Amino acid sequence: EPEVTQTPSHQVTQMGQEVILRCVPISNHLYFYWYRQILGQKVEFLVSFYNNEISEKSEIFDDQFSVERPDGSNFTLKIRSTKLEDSAMYFCASTVWGESEAFFGQGTRLTVV
């Protein structure tokens, strides 16, 4: 069964460092998303991406965040200068079209120290 894959599963980084989280969405999906879940809190929407551009972003997704689809398969989330409060589980998701169900990856646990 096709699935969304994310790497790495766990990343530890020092405050102020740049991190890139990687995702390979399901191959025939057209919409891509990043969500995050701070420990003990709700899953929160960060950004959606379609046709090589951001279609929607939340207030959390400030100038420190960026997304890219550098080739036909990968979808990345970059945090330029990490803060302690960026520590969370980051989930990538994809959908065939905007109204269909989202399929999620297993997540990347980011720990900023």
Add this chain to the structure above:
Amino acid sequence: AQSVAQPEDQVNVAEGNPLTVKCTYSVSGNPYLFWYVQYPNRGLQFLLKYITGDNLVKGSYGFEAEFNKSQTSFHLKKPSALVSDSALYFCAVRARGDYKLSFGAGTTVTVRA
């Protein structure tokens, strides 16, 4: 703004008994509604969705959910729970024409043998 409430942090049932996980939502217009399940150290797995049509929707692993527009609810049900159903369950809503999912806080289900 859209939101989801899951009024119970925890639900405990005996194996073989019916399981219900409650969800209410708030959204402008007609909603898209989803249930996801999360097992420890795993991503979010899609269970079922309501888009339009029959108010009772059936999903994976014997789960079903009933959409009630007047009560703005989308409760998840299973007639006979299994120990393997023990997990964290999330209800999510998306407004039509929107891209992002809004999640509830999650309900931890424990099924005892």
